[in-house]
Each structure stands twice: as structure tokens, then as C-alpha cells.
Amino acid sequence: VSYQLFYWPDIPGRGEFVRLALEEAGVSYRDVARDPDAMAEIEAKLEEESIAHPPFAPPFLIAGNKIIGQTATILLFLGDEHNLAPKAVAGRLWTQQLQLTIADLVAEVHDTHHPISLDRYYEDQKREALLRSESFRKQRIPKFFGWFETVLKRNPKGPTYLVGASISYADLSLFHVVGGLRYAFPTATKRALHNTPHLVGHVDAVAKRPRIKAYLASERRQAFNEDDIFRHYPELDG
Ligand SMILES: N[C@@H](CCC(=O)N[C@@H](CS)C(=O)NCC(=O)O)C(=O)O
Numbered sequence: 362v363s364y365q366l367f368y369w370p371d372i373p374g375r376g377e378f379v380r381l382a383l384e385e386a387g388v389s390y391r392d393v394a395r396d397p398d399a400m401a402e403i404e405a406k407l408e409e410e411s412i413a414h415p416p417f418a419p420p421f422l423i424a425g426n427k428i429i430g431q432t433a434t435i436l437l438f439l440g441d442e443h444n445l446a447p448k449a450v451a452g453r454l455w456t457q458q459l460q461l462t463i464a465d466l467v468a469e470v471h472d473t474h475h476p477i478s479l480d481r482y483y484e485d486q487k488r489e490a491l492l493r494s495e496s497f498r499k500q501r502i503p504k505f506f507g508w509f510e511t512v513l514k515r516n517p518k519g520p521t522y523l524v525g526a527s528i529s530y531a532d533l534s535l536f537h538v539v540g541g542l543r544y545a546f547p548t549a550t551k552r553a554l555h556n557t558p559h560l561v562g563h564v565d566a567v568a569k570r571p572r573i574k575a576y577l578a579s580e581r582r583q584a585f586n587e588d589d590i591f592r593h594y595p596e597l598d599g
Pocket residue numbers: 374375376418419420430431432433464
């Protein structure tokens with residue numbers, strides 16, 4: 362096993378962005394979430410005093426003597442190691458810029474159902490969630506999708522992938538976000554995708570990649586659910 366992925370059990374969560382990169386790279390990894398004592402192991406690792414660079418939160422990846430937190434930083438590392446990003450500086454930075462924009466979108470998705478506090482139940486912040494979701498559906502989904510559509514359209518190598526002619530970790534993450542939004546906000550997402558044909562083609566192209574296809578059909582893939590970032594609460598979909 363080359364890598365150990367530390368992420369909370371029972372949800373795809375932000376761990377999924379890392380899983381997709383590991384799967385596309387075809388490397389072996391230990392998915393700690395699948396162990397019965399995952400919670401205890403993750404919490405122990407977060408508290409371990411001998412770690413000079415402690416991660417703030419899962420996901421984090423152990424790779425040899427390195428421990429790497431922050432989804433985008435993990436992907437920066439895996440992109441370099443497994444050819445999931447360009448080698449030249451301009452392309453590396455562009456790919457990371459795309460990834461950080463995806464991270465912004467993921468945080469906004471989270472805030473649709475938890476706009477006030479992480480520590481309170483959805484039911485305790487439902488009124489604010491309804492308001493937040495309305496603007497997320499009407500303004501933010503179209504704005505983010507429109508930008509990704511533009512990026513695909515302007516790619517000099519064609520609109521299949523975000524960066525050049527090869528798959529990058531940002532493509533895998535965008536695939537997961539669109540899938541998550543289709544699950545959480547089916548009506549609003551369908552409407553927005555109507556105006557972004559290149560984005561629809563992009564997601565289809567990623568889903569057809571042999572390793573991703575095999576992964577999606579495997580037991581390693583977890584279903585979206587209402588403990589996750591992407592939650593389907595019909596009332597929030599308008
Ligand atoms: N910006 C970080 C966010 C990490 C994060 O929010 N992790 C969540 C699970 S998805 C968590 O466990 N947070 C605990 C906390 O924030 O206290 C990333 O993209 O990796």
C-alpha cells in the first residue's frame with residue numbers, strides 16, 4: 362500500500378476528491394474510513410503530538426514520511442506524483458486555481474444546509490437554509506457552471522478536459538461536484554446544465570474513463586447521503 366487516506370466513515374465527503382485521484386492513478390491505498398475503528402484512528406492521528414505538520418481536519422493523506430492535509434494540497438501532491446496535472450509551472454498553477462475554485466463551491470454547497478453553524482442541526486437553521494439555498498440555486502450554481510463552461514470552451518486543446526488534452530485532478534473533482542449537485546439540487550442543476558453543454562460533455566467523459574467507471578461500480582464507492590456535504594433536501598431545491 363502506497364498511501365493511507367484518512368477521512369470520516371460513511372460519507373463520500375471531501376475524501377471523495379482524493380479517492381477519485383487515487384483511483385484514476387491506479388495506485389493502491391488504504392481507505393481508513395472503511396475500518397471499523399476509523400473514527401478513533403483519525404482522532405488519534407489528529408492529536409498525535411509527534412507530528413510536526415498536523416493537519417487541521419480530514420481529509421489528510423499519509424505518503425511515506427509525509428502527512429498532507431487540505432484537499433487541494435493533497436491533490437497538488439498526487440497530481441505531480443501521478444501525472445494528473447501539467448509539469449510546467451503555468452499549468453500546475455492553473456490546475457490548482459481550478460481546484461481552489463471547486464473548493465469554494467464545495468464550501469458554498471455545505472453552507473446551503475448549514476448556513477449558521479456547523480454545531481447545530483439542519484432543522485435548527487432551516488429558515489436561513491431556505492434563503493441561502495434560493496440564492497445558491499439562482500445565482501451561484503449558474504455563475505460557477507458558467508465559469509467552468511468558459512474554461513472548457515477556451516481550452517486550446519479542446520473542451521473535453523479543463524487543462525490541455527489530458528485528465529487532471531481538477532477534472533475528477535469537477536465531475537464529483539456536478540454529480541453531487543445533481544443529487545442535492547436535481548431541478549436547479551438540470552436547469553443550469555441546460556446552458557453548459559461542454560460541462561455536460563466533460564462530466565460524461567470523466568465517467569467513461571475505464572478506472573473511474575470501474576471504481577464507480579465497485580464497493581469502494583459510497584453513495585451520496587444526508588450526512589454528507591451534498592444533501593438532498595427537496596425543500597432546498599425550490
Ligand atoms: N478546506 C479543507 C476543509 C476540511 C474540512 O472541512 N473537513 C471537514 C470534513 S469534510 C472536517 O472534518 N472539519 C472539521 C472541522 O472543521 O472542525 C479541505 O478542503 O480539505
